[in-house]
Amino acid sequence: MRSAAGQLAQLLGRPPDSVSSLKPTEDGWEAQVEVVELERIPDTTSVMASYKVALDPEGQLMSYERTRRYSRGMIDRPT
Secondary structure, eight states, X not given: OHHHHHHHHHHHTSOEEEEEEEEEETTEEEEEXXXXXXXXXXXXXXXXXXXXXXXXXXXXXXXXXXXXXXXXXXXXXXX
């Protein structure tokens, strides 16, 4: 995951903030990675993005897709 996070950072121009999920797939691994897209003050108003990342069995980045943007202080509410 560290290798893939480094690859994603190079592509996006900013480092990942956290990995919120990691699960095996038939082709390798799938991760959900959170990235700060726009830093603001206070920190709770920073704009975050969630990326779906596909990795091969060795952990190399195969694809990524931004799936969501939100404020850091936002809490998901059940529907």
